[in-house]
Amino acid sequence: MSPTELTTDRDGGAAPFEHLGLLYRTAADYLTGTVPFVRTALSAGDPVLVAAPKANLDLVRSALGSDARRVGFADMTVAGRNPGRILPGVLLDFADSHPERRVSIIGEPVWPGRTDIEYPACVIHEALINTVFAGRDAAILCPYDAQRLSPRALADAHRTHPVMEHLGTRRPSDAYADPLDVAAGFNQPLPAPPPETATAAYRGQASLTDVRRFVTQQAEAAGLAADRTAELTVAVNELVSNTIEHTTGGGSVAAWSERDTFVCQVEDTGHLADPLIGRLRPAGGASRGRGLVFVNHLCDLVRIHTRPGRTAIRLHVLLSASGP
Structure with missing residues (x-):
């Protein structure tokens, strides 16, 4: 209707x-x-x-x-x-x-x-x-x-x-x-990251510490403010945790700067079939979908391309702006 x-x-x-x-x-x-x-x-x-x-x-x-x-x-x-x-x-x-x-x-x-x-x-x-x-x-x-x-x-x-x-x-x-x-x-492939992009692979809970360290180091090197670096690291950690929980394979994190923005992309083998994930707070005590709402709150822009067997979620944080 x-x-x-x-x-x-x-x-x-x-x-x-x-x-x-x-x-x-x-x-x-x-x-x-x-x-x-x-x-x-x-x-x-x-x-x-x-x-x-x-x-x-x-x-x-x-x-x-x-x-x-x-x-x-x-x-x-x-x-x-x-x-x-x-x-x-x-x-x-x-x-x-x-x-x-x-x-x-x-x-x-x-x-x-x-x-x-x-x-x-x-x-x-x-x-x-x-x-x-x-x-x-x-x-x-x-x-x-x-x-x-x-x-x-x-x-x-x-x-x-x-x-x-x-x-x-x-x-x-x-x-x-x-x-x-x-x-x-509008669920279209995202533009390719630049050639100089730094990447880190992850697989399993033991990878989370390395992922957080990678994001923090890359963001600090790009000049992202400490509070925004912390928020972005939390956002990436949330996405990687979801990969580990809901997919059988691992994934990768890429990080780079473009103009006035620092960008992280989390890619895995999952598929976000519901277009409303991240746009609605889950009802009651449900946890599924809550993480992407949180990620949207922390970042200045979130772009997603998803299909069976592959999802790429790209997080943008302005280098010169204060947090949400």
Whole structure:
């Protein structure tokens, strides 16, 4: 069932989940789409979160005046720097903190300045929102800068949002596609590491100490700050531990620097068949999948390519940025 097929009213069970793509070209366009969305929710007594880049946060906060005190705000360039962190750490955290309430969220995960290497994770995030929130009592509005974003980004906005809005007019998206198919389309092989990449093989629990030492030495040599080095080492240790627990073979860790980023890649013989692993906190006391949520929290970007017999998980940490 698609999100737009949920038609029961708010007193009769699940209300429709709305996932709207908002196209804007100017600050005035932005406010025309976002402020009425916020005020409508506030009038209904619903909790509201605005998660967007700081300049757009300031626009909305100023336009709301005193009503801004009733709204939550999050700088998406910080909270959502890693697109894989947005679903569990921003959207679901907010929704789950208001149980049995309809929530309204403005989430802007794609903005001018997102890099090409970040972009696939952004589209996967937008697609999977439709799967994760289907049946929930929620409305999520995602602004897209139609003036400065690429045609590809705008086309993908139409593929990942059942309804598009522009200048106050909403229309069903003719290009909307199955969320899992869209996500699968971005499960592509990652670019090859550079020739000078340092690597370390591992196999069995006894390898964990050597892996941690390898990551720490490589990160320190690259100039990564001590706190970020410690976080990255924990993240890699988590992935390697999962390999040892869930696969019959060993794996390898590669480490290198590219421009302003330090990168570690963990490769093994496993297969992550569920595209939602790492995007959802496991229910109850389940441990399966919890590790990748933690890894997403620690890193500035996580890219994954998986197929039967091989999974590569690439962790990116900015050399000049503070931790999450």
